[in-house]
Amino acid sequence: MEHELKEIIKKCDTAIKQEDFDTLMNYYTDDAILVIKPGMIAQGKNEIKAAFIKIARYFNNSLVPTQGEMIILEAGDTALVISQTLLEADKNDSEYSMDRRATYVFKKHQQGEWLCAIDNSYGTNLFNK
Numbered sequence: 001m002e003h004e005l006k007e008i009i010k011k012c013d014t015a016i017k018q019e020d021f022d023t024l025m026n027y028y029t030d031d032a033i034l035v036i037k038p039g040m041i042a043q044g045k046n047e048i049k050a051a052f053i054k055i056a057r058y059f060n061n062s063l064v065p066t067q068g069e070m071i072i073l074e075a076g077d078t079a080l081v082i083s084q085t086l087l088e089a090d091k092n093d094s095e096y097s098m099d100r101r102a103t104y105v106f107k108k109h110q111q112g113e114w115l116c117a118i119d120n121s122y123g124t125n126l127f128n129k
Contacts (some may be wrong), residue, residue, distance in 0.1 A: 003072045004114065005072055005079055005081055005106055005114055006070060006072070008027060008106075009067055009070075009083070009104070010067070012027050012116070013064075013065045013066060013067065015027075016052065016056075017063065019061065021052050021053060022049075025045045025048065025049055027115060028045055028048060028115060028116050028119070029107060029109075029116065030044065030045060031043065031044060032045065032048060032116055032118065032119065033117070033118050033119070033120075034048045034051055034052075034119045035119065035120040035121065035126065036051050037122070038125070038126050059089035059090070060089065060090045062089045062090035063087060063088075063089045064087070064088040064089065065085060065087050065121075066085075066088075067083045067085055067086070068083070068086055069084045070082070070083040071083075076108075077107055078106070078107055078108070079105070079106045079107075079108070079114065080103065080105055081102075081103070081104040082102070082123070083102045083103075083104065084099070084101060084102075085100045085101075085102040086098065086099055087100070087121075100121050100122060100123060100125065101123040101124065101125070102120060102121040102122070102123050103118070103120045103123045103124075104118065104119055104120065105117045105118035
């Protein structure tokens with residue numbers, strides 16, 4: 001059986017593609033962190049939403065994220081997701097790879113819903129910059 005986090009991440013990818021950032025924020029903890037690029041983070045839903053709006057503009061409003069192979073390691077109310085994240089866009093001159101090994105940390109809340117606490121699409125490539 002597929003892990004429920006795979007479906008949640010797919011919904012997040014769809015929200016990013018559709019630029020439905022209000023819906024996207026429903027999948028983040030209030031104090032979540034988004035790695036915008038190595039050395040730059042956004043923290044909290046307001047900063048993360050603003051960052052996604054800027055990211056969409058940077059990619060000419062054409063960003064389409066998808067996930068390839070995914071490994072989910074779950075311990076209690078915490079899950080580490082290691083995923084091959086593929087980004088497609090009309091803009092092809094990004095200084096960062098569009099084929100990434102992302103790491104995401106999710107926390108399960110009392111209502112049983114998984115929310116993203118750390119969104120790092122660069123994975124360990126943060127060391128390379």
